[in-house]
Amino acid sequence: MYLATDIATDALVILKLPSIDLRHDPDYLKRFMMEEWVARRINSPHVLKPCTVTRKRNFLYVVMEYVEGQTLTQWMIDNPAPEIEVVRGIVEQIAAGLGAFHRMEMLHQDLRPHNIMIDKAGTVKIIDFGSTKVAGVVEAVPGEDGREMLGTLQYTAPEYMLGEGGTPRSDLFSLGVMTYQMLTGRLPYGASHATARTKSQFRKLKYVPAPDDNRAIPVWVDGAIRRAVQPDPYKRYEVLSEFLFDLRHPNAKYLDTASVPLLERNPLLFWQGLSFLLTVAVLVLLARLYGGP
Incomplete structure (x- = not known):
């Protein structure tokens, strides 16, 4: 990928060439x-636009608009403790770009911080479409069965790692992970999500609640994110708009934390409490056994 100048317009553009190794x-x-085919069919201010090429091409390349700014990866480094409202604004813009894909029956499939750009005006854009799946277009799907994993594992929905097909809920999972990461600086399942490969392993994943001593994140915001990153796609939101709504409006069922098992709310406290009770039980049994008649 290169920064170039279009000699016809004198505008800065991004010139993307195929990898030499591939x-x-x-x-x-x-x-x-x-990638260019996909970009030309999506019209959204939150999706990178292709440049019109009028001259004859003598080799394979793609020309895209130049965005002066930083990736979401760098933004998170520069903003380790952002305000929730700022994060909401970024998430809503990413969702607007994703919605443009979904309306065209496309799945992005590789949504991650490195593929999100934020320009100097604060506009957020999705910038990479190399893994996009287009409904009914076989050429967009690698291999014969279309089940090759293309995304980055930390942000990839479990159904892809299980060899199953994706849906808009799969892109929502990736968006949910990024939302969690922007607010906490962590991943919702730590490193265990990237190593899981079976349904049993995914069922055993333990969500780490976003609120902690260092970050005042409302429990209802955490509840919305928890639902968005559920390993089971059928337990996630059906559409992006539902997730966005719950990020801004307290959902009553996420305010009642007592209805969520302690093991899910605070796994560490659960196991510490269980260990304490087992220790007490063992001491009582030993006392009865050796305490005499």
Whole structure:
């Protein structure tokens, strides 16, 4: 990827060339060629736009608009403790871009901080479409069964790692993980999500609540994020708008934390309490056994 100047317009553009290491990989080349095709069919201020190429192409390349700013990855480094309202604004803009994909029956499939740009005006854009799946377009799906994992594991929905097909809820999972990371600086399941490969392993994942001693995150915001990143896609929100609404408006069922098992709310406290009770039980049994008649 290179920063270049269009000699016809004198505008700065991004020139993207195929990877030298993958130039003989037909699946990679299919995805590369699909990237511009996808970009030309999406019209959103929150999705990177392709540049019009009027001259004859003598080799394979893609020209995209240049966004002066920083990736969400760098933004999180520069803003380790952002206000919730700022995070909401970023999430809503990403969701607007995702919505443009979904309306065209496309799944992004590789939503992660490195693929999000924030320009100097604060506009957020999705910038990479190399993993996008287009409904009914076989060429957009690598391999014969279309089940190759293309995303970054920390943000990839479990159904992909189980070899199942994705849905808009899969992109929502990735958005939920990024929302959690922006607010906490952590991942909702730690490192265990990236190593899980079976349904049993995903069922055993323990969500780490976002609120802690250092961050005043409302429990109802945490409840919305928890639902968005559920390992089971059918337990997530059906549409992006529901998630966005719950990020701004307290949902009554997330205010009643007593209805959530302690094991899910605070796994560490649960196991500490269980260990204490077992220790007491053992001491009582020993006392009865050796305490005489």
